[in-house]
Amino acid sequence: MNWYVVLVVLVGLERVAELVVSLRNAKWSFAQGGVESGRGHYPFMVVLHTGLLVACLVESFQRPFIPALGWTMFALVVLSQALRWWCISVLGHQWNTRVIVVPGLHLVARGPYKLLKHPNYVAVVIEGIALPLVHTGWITAVVFTLLNIPLLAVRIRTEEAALNAALVK
Numbered sequence: 180m181n182w183y184v185v186l187v188v189l190v191g192l193e194r195v196a197e198l199v200v201s202l203r204n205a206k207w208s209f210a211q212g213g214v215e216s217g218r219g220h221y222p223f224m225v226v227l228h229t230g231l232l233v234a235c236l237v238e239s240f241q242r243p244f245i246p247a248l249g250w251t252m253f254a255l256v257v258l259s260q261a262l263r264w265w266c267i268s269v270l271g272h273q274w275n276t277r278v279i280v281v282p283g284l285h286l287v288a289r290g291p292y293k294l295l296k297h298p299n300y301v302a303v304v305i306e307g308i309a310l311p312l313v314h315t316g317w318i319t320a321v322v323f324t325l326l327n328i329p330l331l332a333v334r335i336r337t338e339e340a341a342l343n344a345a346l347v348k
Contacts, residue, residue: 183244183314186256187235190310193260194228200267201276208272208279214345217278217337220330224276227326234319235311242315255309262302265291274299278337282345297338300331 205213267274269290273281291298307327311319 183239184236186253186313187232187239187310190256190260190306191232194232197263197267197276200274204272204275205277205279208275208281211281213279213281214341215277215279216341217334220333220337221277224330224334227323227330231307231310231319231323234323235314235316238311238316238319239314242317244314248315249313252309252312255305256313259302259306259309262291262305263299266299266302278334278341280341280345284345286342297335300335303327303331 269292270287273284273287295301304324304327307323308320311317311323
């Protein structure tokens with residue numbers, strides 16, 4: 180097994196860790212009266228993100244590793260993971276892979292949320308480009324990005340509406 184396969188598997192395991200945290204946080208949110216929005220786009224998001232990992236592996240067998248590109252993109256993958264987990268830690272119980280908002284809570288405005296409105300999606304965009312490009316997977320990077328644009332548009336609109344309706348500002 181080459182090191183790129185190990186990297187993609189590790190990113191996949193990171194996704195599993197996210198789902199464990201997400202399920203725990205969903206339980207907490209629902210116990211606090213949380214309301215879920217945007218269930219319709221969630222299955223597409225799961226398929227797209229799973230497809231990214233599979234496509235990275237498939238395309239990597241057709242492409243060379245170019246060190247200057249690969250190591251730069253690897254650094255971006257690591258930074259995107261760090262940003263994602265910073266978001267998760269700052270949001271605490273409020274973080275979820277689904278859109279679940281507990282009415283009456285305050286909007287989080289610290290950590291990366293002090294700088295950006297949706298920093299987790301910055302991590303998603305960076306990773307969606309960088310992970311495939313670690314092993315020159317430009318087709319996967321382009322296709323994922325093009326499919327992710329409308330998904331993120333729906334997701335951000337859904338989150339904004341849910342947050343505006345439920346949170347104290």
